[in-house]
Amino acid sequence: MSYRVLVINPGSTSTKFAVYEDENPILIKGIEHDASEIAKFNNILDQYEMRKEKIQKILDENNIDLKSINTIVGRCGGLPPVKSGAYKINDEMIERLRTNPTLDHASNLGAVIAYSLANEIGVNSYIYDPVCVDECIDIARPSGLKGMDRHCLTHALNTRAMAIKYAKMNNKDYKDLNLIVAHLGGGISLNVHEKGRMVDFVSDEDGPFSPSRAGRLPVTRVIDACYSGEYTHKEMKKRVRGEGGLYSYMNTFDAREVEAKINNGDEYAKLIYDAMVLQIAKSIGELATVVNGDVDAIIITGGIAYSKYMTEGIKKRVKFIAPVEILPGENELEALAFGGLRVLKGEEEARIYKEE
Template sequence: MRCLLGLNLSSRGLEFLARRDDGTTPLSGLIQLGQGDRPSASGLAERTVSSLGDLVVSAVAASGGFDGCTEGGVLPLSDPDRDMLASSGPMGLAPLVALELSHMLGVEALLVEPFTAREGVRGLTGLPELPIRPLRHAPQVKWCYLRAREEGLYPPEASAVVAYLGRGTSVCALKGGRVVDSNNPEETGPFSVAFAGSLPAMELVRRAMSGALRREDLTRLVAGGGGVVGYLGTYDLVEVEALYHRGDQKARLVVEAMAHQLAQEMGSMAQSLGGRVDFMALCGGGAAFAALAERVSQRVQWIAPVLRYPEVDALESVVQLALRHLATRGQPG
């Protein structure tokens, strides 16, 4: 029986999960990374192997991507990819570990739905010098789409808008399982737990040129220190939800603004599908925040039914999509 090992780099560290074809999970764990750690892929691979014990795996799959456009889907990793992954920063670390493990264990390595897949990229912005940079929570969005389509008995070519609500927010328009449009959670779209989303361009230029902020300070504000944490000082939506239900006026204002911007972006993605949308879905940890999810749903349910999958996360999505890929590849014809 096939056993797949999935890898994902999160804010907590390197997460791993082993899953068999029959759905059982013989192993899961986390290799924590300290603040400021510069871990080596080979060192992380060795620590992962020691965690496996006697467990035999037949393939290793990882989330992540290259620092540049690539194809979507489940892609094989090989040694020629090593340099590109090594130069891709944190996004390339889990795939690099997968590549190291493939040599140690004698199995294949897979990259599942790269974050920078060029699917649906509309390259033009208002400035030729600033093209759109593709980036999204691709595994989560694809897995949520497949689950919702199959559970709702929608046809294979179903059109949908899927929003993943994590530290960042990806809102994607999909047709037949392919992303046809998407925001970049680090740069555009609604603000999220940690990212500022779309901002007033002229005011941002003034702040950048004022000399009051260093480049790294400004970058941190936009990507990592903006959004909810900028307003409320916490990355924890459970804490925000508690504040909201206690009647904290600032928390209520922030949640209403999040719901408004998220619904706005989902409506924009519906336009990318010509207004013909079979379903919409909210997934990720933010979808468990009932008040937020309800306010978003109220704003967009006139377009299509809104489904919720708060349990969809990066690691589970990688494992599920990789297992499907391997099973389909093994079918004759």
């Protein structure tokens, strides 16, 4: 029996969605939303009818009957910490997202739209590996300052999907492996998977700098900057998360532009880019200690993983730990679809979301 899965991944100014027939995409679309269109709504969740109607319109234009869909999987983020895998969307989850989300982000619309469409056709809907997945071991939580424990926020969806993909490629069971996965995108995060559980992480705030984020910083100097009078609270946040990283050094968010400068002999660009390579490699080494160096493979994924300069630089520094596999791309739609398929096929059991 074949299955059809509709997956929905909303962003702040776009809605990406796809229809998969088993593991094959039969429709992949991205809808761009003008700023003026978004500005009409008082809050993010109010946008759901508008975005839902646009998805329905494109499905109709491509002769895909919504009733042919077996399940719908949406991206989500604004929930309290959850386990990895699938969660069946229910009224309790939607109420939390509408009234008290832990993260006010467009990705929350994925769950709301999926639930609404699924209810229309009488099928189950799910979220899968949201950014709030937290399976950390207890000793990974203390930060060094009481009251500021570490909270796991990583690119869980793509990193776990690539870990599962790696296991399948090598005829292994994901739950038998220890893997370190580095997601290299606009933000960079890493996590370590010990026998099927993401037990520790390096977030995009406490790890390597990235195209737009400053990552780990000397905290006393940050405190001095916060109280210097030069920056407002909003400006300081933007400096470290939005205008940090490559942008602060090179005035561009595009790693390809930095590589082009390196190829043209720009020594400063090479220094900064190599520093980012080194910081990523150091974070991989850091996570290797969590599993006592018993690492089966290191996986590098995300958009910047298409860069041979970047991946070869990292590989050179960490290959002594374990073999390195490059699986580039964001892969979020595929990850949502394959998660939904595993539930439909009975290979994975979905959890039921419940407020504590």
